[in-house]
Amino acid sequence: GAVVSQHPSRVICKSGTSVKIECRSLDFQATTMFWYRQFPKQSLMLMATSNEGSKATYEQGVEKDKFLINHASLTLSTLTVTSAHPEDSSFYICSAATRDKIREKLFFGSGTQLSVL
């Protein structure tokens, strides 16, 4: 099956710093990528939808100036958590959809555990 690579898998940072998370589709071109966050024992919550070459669409309640998303190519999307605070600590997951299989399934990255001290 298709592979989505996400890294880093784990990052610890100080409050006030910025953290960048990368999401790559390794063997297919992803016209659309999605970013989720997941708190312990909670559902995955969609944060934003990222389309190659255009601005991301953010879900209600997600600060676009805090969570910067860039989808510069068909295989790479990045999420930058700016001026991170302890409440931003969470598990962040990306996923990618292909044009042919968009109705069938998404392919998820392995996730990034962010801990803000």
Added chain:
Amino acid sequence: EDQVTQSPEALRLQEGESSSLNCSYTVSGLRGLFWYRQDPGKGPEFLFTLYSAGEEKEKERLKATLTKKESFLHITAPKPEDSATYLCAVLNYGGSQGNLIFGKGTKLSVKP
């Protein structure tokens, strides 16, 4: 409001002890119901997509079924390696592909 509820929250089984996980949903118009497996600290791994009531899909020891109100994930003779959190998600007609509505999952533990 579209909603997905999974039960039980946690399930402990002995190896070989078959059981079922439940996913109840309310959605304005169902485009698809998805089952994923998630291991600790990992992203979800796709298992099945079901599109209409009465549909069934199987993969090794897993079988997913769908009715108009719920889906079941049946696990036959589970093994310790089946231990994981199983997530159910629905996609409605108004939602984009990524805007799946996820349940909180069922954490399955299979003891040898």
